[in-house]
Amino acid sequence: xxxxxxxxxxxxxxxxxxxxxxxxxxxxxxxxxxxxxxxxxxxxxxxxxxxxxxxxxxxxxxxxxxxxxxxxxxxxxxxxxxxxxxxxxxxxxxxxxxxxxxxxxxxxxxxxxxxxxxxxxxxxxxxxxxxxxxxxxxxxxxxxxxxxxxxxxxxxxxxxxxxxxxxxxxxxxxxxxxxxxxxxxxxxxxxxxxxxxxxxxxxxxxxxxxxxxxxxxxxxxxxxxxxxxxxxxxxxxxxxxxxxxxxxxxxxxxxxxxxxxxxxxxxxxxxxxxxxxxxxxxxxxxxxxxxxxxxxxxxxxxxxxxxxxxxxxxxxxxxxxxxxxxxxxxxxxxxxxxxxxxxxxxxxxxxxxxxxxxxxxxxxxxxxxxxxxxxxxxxxxxxxxxxxxxxxxxxxxxxxxxxxxxxxxxxxxxxxxxxxxxxxxxxxxxxxxxxxxxxxxx
Amino acid sequence: xxxxxxxxxxxxxxxxxxxxxxxxxxxxxxxxxxxxxxxxxxxxxxxxxxxxxxxxxxxxxxxxxxxxxxxxxxxxxxxxxxxxxxxxxxxxxxxxxxxxxxxxxxxxxxxxxxxxxxxxxxxxxxxxxxxxxxxxxxxxxxxxxxxxxxxxxxxxxxxxxxxxxxxxxxxxxxxxxxxxxxxxxxxxxxxxxxxxxxxxxxxxxxxxxxxxxxxxxxxxxxxxxxxxxxxxxxxxxxxxxxxxxxxxxxxxxxxxxxxxxxxxxxxxxxxxxxxxxxxxxxxxxxxxxxxxxxxxxxxxxxxxxxxxxxxxxxxxxxxxxxxxxxxxxxxxxxxxxxxxxxxxxxxxxxxxxxxxxxxxxxxxxxxxxxxxxxxxxxxxxxxxxxxxxxxxxxxxxxxxxxxxxxxxxxxxxxxxxxxxxxxx
Ligand SMILES: Cc1cc2nc3c(=O)[nH]c(=O)nc-3n(C[C@H](O)[C@H](O)[C@H](O)COP(=O)(O)OP(=O)(O)OC[C@H]3O[C@@H](n4cnc5c(N)ncnc54)[C@H](O)[C@@H]3O)c2cc1C
Ligand SMILES: Cc1cc2nc3c(=O)[nH]c(=O)nc-3n(C[C@H](O)[C@H](O)[C@H](O)COP(=O)(O)O)c2cc1C
Ligand code: SF4
Ligand code: SF4
Ligand code: SF4
Numbered sequence: 082x083x084x085x086x087x088x089x090x091x092x093x094x095x096x097x098x099x100x101x102x103x104x105x106x107x108x109x110x111x112x113x114x115x116x117x118x119x120x121x122x123x124x125x126x127x128x129x130x131x132x133x134x135x136x137x138x139x140x141x142x143x144x145x146x147x148x149x150x151x152x153x154x155x156x157x158x159x160x161x162x163x164x165x166x167x168x169x170x171x172x173x174x175x176x177x178x179x180x181x182x183x184x185x186x187x188x189x190x191x192x193x194x195x196x197x198x199x200x201x202x203x204x205x206x207x208x209x210x211x212x213x214x215x216x217x218x219x220x221x222x223x224x225x226x227x228x229x230x231x232x233x234x235x236x237x238x239x240x241x242x243x244x245x246x247x248x249x250x251x252x253x254x255x256x257x258x259x260x261x262x263x264x265x266x267x268x269x270x271x272x273x274x275x276x277x278x279x280x281x282x283x284x285x286x287x288x289x290x291x292x293x294x295x296x297x298x299x300x301x302x303x304x305x306x307x308x309x310x311x312x313x314x315x316x317x318x319x320x321x322x323x324x325x326x327x328x329x330x331x332x333x334x335x336x337x338x339x340x341x342x343x344x345x346x347x348x349x350x351x352x353x354x355x356x357x358x359x360x361x362x363x364x365x366x367x368x369x370x371x372x373x374x375x376x377x378x379x380x381x382x383x384x385x386x387x388x389x390x391x392x393x394x395x396x397x398x399x400x401x402x403x404x405x406x407x408x409x410x411x412x413x414x415x416x417x418x419x420x421x422x423x424x425x426x427x428x429x430x431x432x433x434x435x436x437x438x439x440x441x442x443x444x445x446x447x448x449x450x451x452x453x454x455x456x457x458x459x460x461x462x463x464x465x466x467x468x469x470x471x472x473x474x475x476x477x478x479x480x481x482x483x484x485x486x487x488x489x490x491x492x493x494x495x496x497x498x499x500x501x502x503x504x505x506x507x508x509x510x511x512x513x514x515x516x517x518x519x520x521x522x523x
Numbered sequence: 524x525x526x527x528x529x530x531x532x533x534x535x536x537x538x539x540x541x542x543x544x545x546x547x548x549x550x551x552x553x554x555x556x557x558x559x560x561x562x563x564x565x566x567x568x569x570x571x572x573x574x575x576x577x578x579x580x581x582x583x584x585x586x587x588x589x590x591x592x593x594x595x596x597x598x599x600x601x602x603x604x605x606x607x608x609x610x611x612x613x614x615x616x617x618x619x620x621x622x623x624x625x626x627x628x629x630x631x632x633x634x635x636x637x638x639x640x641x642x643x644x645x646x647x648x649x650x651x652x653x654x655x656x657x658x659x660x661x662x663x664x665x666x667x668x669x670x671x672x673x674x675x676x677x678x679x680x681x682x683x684x685x686x687x688x689x690x691x692x693x694x695x696x697x698x699x700x701x702x703x704x705x706x707x708x709x710x711x712x713x714x715x716x717x718x719x720x721x722x723x724x725x726x727x728x729x730x731x732x733x734x735x736x737x738x739x740x741x742x743x744x745x746x747x748x749x750x751x752x753x754x755x756x757x758x759x760x761x762x763x764x765x766x767x768x769x770x771x772x773x774x775x776x777x778x779x780x781x782x783x784x785x786x787x788x789x790x791x792x793x794x795x796x797x798x799x800x801x802x803x804x805x806x807x808x809x810x811x812x813x814x815x816x817x818x819x820x821x822x823x824x825x826x827x828x829x830x831x832x833x834x835x836x837x838x839x840x841x842x843x844x845x846x847x848x849x850x851x852x853x854x855x856x857x858x859x860x861x862x863x864x865x866x867x868x869x870x871x872x873x874x875x876x877x878x879x880x881x882x883x884x885x886x887x888x889x890x891x892x893x894x895x896x897x898x899x900x901x902x903x904x905x906x907x908x909x910x911x912x913x914x915x916x917x918x919x920x921x922x923x924x925x926x927x928x929x930x931x932x933x934x935x936x937x938x939x940x941x942x943x944x945x946x947x
Contacts, residue, residue: 110591117590120916123872126894145589185869185917 093346096264100374103265103400104168104194112198116145119190122181127192130179132498133160133507137176141195153203154211156196159510161236162229164204164275165258166503167197168266173396175503204274210281215242220520223248223306225293225464228256229502230312230492232279233509234516238310239284241517246306247285250292256314258502260339263367265374267342293464303487307523308516311468311475311483311490312509315500317461321359321454325417334358334368334455341371353451354378357426358406359414360455361385362392368453369406380406381447385413385431386438415444423452460494472496480519481512487523489516525828527821529836531779531801532694532719534652536625538563539792539824539836540817543783543804544629544655544698547814549603551613555620560814561821564625566696566722566804569602569657570610571631571669572642576601584731584741586757595757596807597731599742599749601663602631607642611649618650627696629655630687631669639683640690647691654691656683659700659725662751674700674725677712684716696781698722699765701758706765710775720779721769722804724762726752755807759785763798767847770799776844787816789823796836797843855938856930859907859923861885861900867920870896874911874921882910 107115119141127137135156143152156163170176172193180189203211220243224231227249235245253259258272280287291297293313302309318333320326330353340350356377358369361384369382382401384391387410391398402408412428419425425448429440459473469476469484474496481489491497491508498504527538541564542548542557549568557565578600586595603610614626628646632638643654658680660670673679684697697713699706701724713721730740730750740748762784769775782800786792787808795803808816833839863874863886875898878886885904889897900911912921935941 114590120869120871120873122870123876124888124896125872126870126896129894181869181871 093348095345096341096347097268097270099347100264100268100371102268103263106201107191107194107198112144112195115191115195116141118182118188119145119195120181126179126181127176127190131160131176132501132503133166133510135159135163135176135196137192140199141190141192144195144199149199149202150206150211152199156199157203157211160503160506161233161279161510162258162275162502162506163196164200164271164278165229165262165267166506167193167200168271169258169262170501170503171394171396174394204278210278210283212240212282214240214282214284217244218242218520220244220307221246221305222516223302223309224312225302225309226250226256226312226314226492227254227276227287228312228314228492229258229505230314230494230509230512231256231310232276233506234310234312234491234513235285235509236279236282237510237513238516239282241513243284243307243517243520245285247287248291248293248297248302249287249289250313252289254287254289256312256505260342261335261364262342262502263338263371264341265371293462295463298464299467299485299488303485307487307520309488310509310512310516311488311494312492312505313460313462314493314505315458315460317459318454319457319459321414321417321456323414323417325419325423326454328417328419329422330419330450331417331423331452332454334360334364334453335458337368337453338364338371341375347375350375351451352377353449355447355449356380356451356453357447357449358382358453358455359384360457361390362455362457363397364458365453365455366393366397366401368455369401370404372451372453373404373406377451381409381449382406383409383412383414383426383428383447385411386433387411412445413438413440417452418446423449425449426452458493458500480515481508482515482519487519489519525825525833526835527825527828529802531781532653532696534625534694536563536802537623538821539796539800539802540820541565541625541627541781541802541804542809543806544569544627544657545806545810546600547806547809550605550610551617554613554617554626557809557814558617558621558624561817562624562814564627564652564802566627566629566655567603567610567614567651569629569631569660570607570642570646571602572633572638573607575604575606576663578604579744581742581744584751586731586753586755593755593807593811595729595731595753596755596810597726597729597742597751597753599662599744599751602657602660607645611645614646614649614651625652627651627653627655629657629698631657631660631664631673634668634673634679634683636686639686643687643690647693651693653694653696653719654687655696655698655722656687657698657725658683659698659702660752661700661702661726661728662749671700671702671725671728674698674709675703677708680709680712681716684713684718688717694719696720696722698725698783700725701761701765701784702728706768707772707775710769710772710778714775714778718778720781720801721775722781722783723765723769724758724784726754727758727761729753754784755811756785756787759787759791763794766795766800767798767844770841770844771847786820789820789827792820792824793827793839794843796840798847799841799844801840851935853934854932855935856928856933858926858928860902860905860926861907861909861911862922862924863898863900864920864922865897867917868898869917869920870898871916872896872898873914873916874898877910877914882906882908886911 121138140152140155176192177189182189224247254276255272411431416427430443475490491512492505493500529539544566548565628651658674664670665672697718699709782795783804875886875888915921
């Protein structure tokens with residue numbers, strides 16, 4: 082393992098400088114070779130497997146013919162955050178899973194890497210924004226939350242000729258692109274660069290440090306705008322429900338990652354020697370791998386069920402193991418020990434009995450000085466009064482409308498598909514199209 | 524292990540692979556490296572009268588496949604740009620050092636009997652096994668009334684061949700240009716002039732590509748470009764056709780053929796031999812990959828011959844000639860249909876869209892409940908054009924299966940629907 086970040090003794094170093102790309106970008110030669118591997122399928126299954134329906138055979142063909150900016154436009158016309166998706170999508174369960182080469186038992190096309198190649202090319206070339214706005218409709222839409230859903234909505238709405246004002250609780254745009262995705266997926270401040278690019282369409286203003294709450298209510302927003310879109314993600318986290326959860330050294334994995342992504346000085350991150358990450362999803366894997374990359378001695382990922390039930394993909398679990406993370410399955414957290422700060426945790430072995438998870442009564446302890454909780458996020462917010470919540474998420478219609486007329490929603494805060502960046506982008510796009518149609522009659 | 528020895532124009536060669544007259548055969552160093560690599564012979568880079576020509580800088584252009592593979596190649600080089608004496612002394616030396624290898628001297632001169640004869644005599648004196656007349660260079664030299672300027676006029680082909688035949692008593696190869704309307708006219712002229720063998724093809728006239736920034740054809744010489752000679756893999760079909768025509772035409776059949784044009788592998792070589800070639804010449808493939816490619820040409824050809832039970836080149840030489848016929852001799856009653864191996868199919872849909880958009884709407888496409896895509900040939904609509912089998916990315920996934928219909932062999936002239944009866 083590399084050096085311990087707390088012990089490097091060198092000048093301040095940020096995540097953008099410290100982390101390398103998880104997947105090495107393709108160079109020109111490899112991009113053309115990889116593009117050549119694509120069969121240019123008809124009615125390609127990969128398109129259907131992409132939540133944003135990017136015309137994959139077309140953009141890869143454009144890479145092959147050397148029409149790199151055309152390739153980027155093909156991608157961005159369906160997915161304005163194609164750059165982040167190319168870095169963060171679990172392609173192994175999306176587009177690449179559906180690639181016909183699978184059927185033939187061959188290596189599938191590296192769609193994500195090709196997508197990144199095209200977008201990076203366009204962004205490096207600079208120049209004017211690739212899309213233009215329709216004639217001004219005179220309509221003004223409010224967006225709550227500048228995450229992938231909100232930004233994707235705003236971009237599409239702006240393209241359709243509407244004026245958009247975004248109200249964002251934090252002081253930076255991007256949502257989890259900026260605060261949550263693993264640092265090794267978003268090197269070189271990509272999230273910020275992508276937002277700047279996206280805003281190049283024009284017609285979008287962002288107001289920071291403005292949360293939807295008791296002072297900025299849905300009523301206020303509706304009064305000042307023709308429609309409202311909510312893309313606030315999942316602001317809350319689930320707790321373990323154990324005594325000792327409030328001890329020092331017990332924290333949400335999301336906050337740990339946010340600290341890594343935001344600090345200008347990684348050596349200031351509270352990094353223990355013995356870390357436990359609790360959970361089996363994306364967030365757990367990302368927290369564990371980043372901790373390991375930063376130099377933590379022992380990182381244990383404890384999950385109460387088996388590998389098959391994990392939210393994380395097989396690729397991600399492998400990634401954790403390759404980085405030296407100890408993965409302990411069938412382990413349910415039972416207790417947190419320590420005085421002022423956590424010193425160890427107790428787990429109980431579990432089994433599936435008739436489809437139900439049950440403890441075996443057998444327990445074991447793991448010493449730790451940092452315990453990271455990654456057991457799920459939940460919808461939270463003061464300003465949601467009056468909105469129907471179903472199963473923990475905002476209820477929306479086929480046309481993305483919430484229970485309040487003229488208020489639409491998308492992204493993690495609704496139940497549309499998986500909680501993924503690419504899904505949030507699709508939700509935003511579809512909602513903008515729906516709102517555009519709705520505005521014609523309202 | 525098959526015996527790869529062959530004979531052309533009475534010259535014995537340890538294998539059929541020679542390097543064609545071009546930069547790879549330009550001087551002592553190259554030719555020795557070629558012989559060390561296993562090439563059986565070379566046709567020396569074309570020699571002219573002194574003073575030697577002067578070449579421009581920026582000489583080649585490429586026609587690329589998607590993977591940057593070079594499918595075609597072109598050049599605007601002229602003939603040897605080194606003094607005649609230097610070339611001849613090197614030929615003499617290599618002839619001494621490599622007695623079992625063949626050297627043919629390629630030449631061209633002004634349209635002047637004296638000039639052709641004197642040059643031929645000088646070259647023959649260096650000890651070459653034979654002389655090849657370059658009547659094909661389609662750029663530069665033709666503007667000086669040489670190369671294709673001669674090769675495009677059958678009377679001049681015949682006359683030049685005769686001049687050299689009269690001057691020397693070693694075998695004469697007449698090398699033809701493909702930049703003509705009917706190769707048989709050129710071949711007949713060479714034969715009438717007394718050629719011992721015909722070499723073909725020289726390069727095809729071409730503009731390989733246009734540089735869209737410079738707005739000039741490649742290769743660019745100080746902002747301008749010129750047409751050049753096209754060669755490499757892409758010209759093989761043109762060369763195969765011309766070789767086949769000469770091999771099967773009653774007027775020219777039996778003449779020795781040194782086949783050239785896009786030979787990159789043992790398979791290409793075997794195809795030319797099956798159409799009657801006695802020996803082969805290679806230029807571009809060597810320029811693209813180096814002399815080492817001859818290893819697999821030799822090894823692959825001999826494995827192929829072993830697998831088919833051919834002991835010598837002559838065992839299969841010309842076997843495809845009798846099956847190369849005019850369209851009017853084809854069987855109109857033959858019926859073949861595409862068959863898709865569903866196990867091998869990876870569901871890419873390429874066959875469907877190709878047939879649907881541009882052929883006969885004969886491949887049905889269905890998507891089952893779980894997303895499984897099935898492509899099936901509709902026999903009634905399939906005309907047996909081969910399009911799907913050609914574009915299917917999976918080898919042997921689409922097979923063309925002849926239909927047993929028990930109908931007699933029926934040609935178009937015999938066909939009841941032929942409005943002209945059996946005349947055409
Ligand atoms: C740690 C982690 C790692 C992940 N890794 C991946 C990955 O690798 N690949 C992938 O595809 N997905 C990943 N995801 C999921 C992905 O990040 C989300 O699905 C996606 O960001 C959802 O977008 P969103 O716009 O709905 O919400 P968010 O990205 O959460 O954005 C919501 C925005 O709204 C703002 N906001 C919240 N409340 C209010 C309010 N009341 N008023 C105003 N603004 C508000 C927030 O500050 C934020 O800017 C990960 C998630 C996490 C937590
Ligand atoms: C750079 C270059 C120079 C050539 N020079 C000659 C030449 O001097 N004399 C000649 O007869 N043919 C010349 N040729 C033509 C080749 O001998 C050969 O006929 C032609 O390239 C087709 O064969 P290939 O496809 O194997 O290259 C030249 C070809 C190339 C590429
Ligand atoms: S957005 Fe994600 S799922 Fe869609 S094509 Fe790109 S990498 Fe694949
Ligand atoms: S399925 Fe695979 S091969 Fe076919 S178009 Fe998509 S990426 Fe290309
Ligand atoms: S082209 Fe070949 S692999 Fe593709 S669908 Fe047709 S038969 Fe199947």
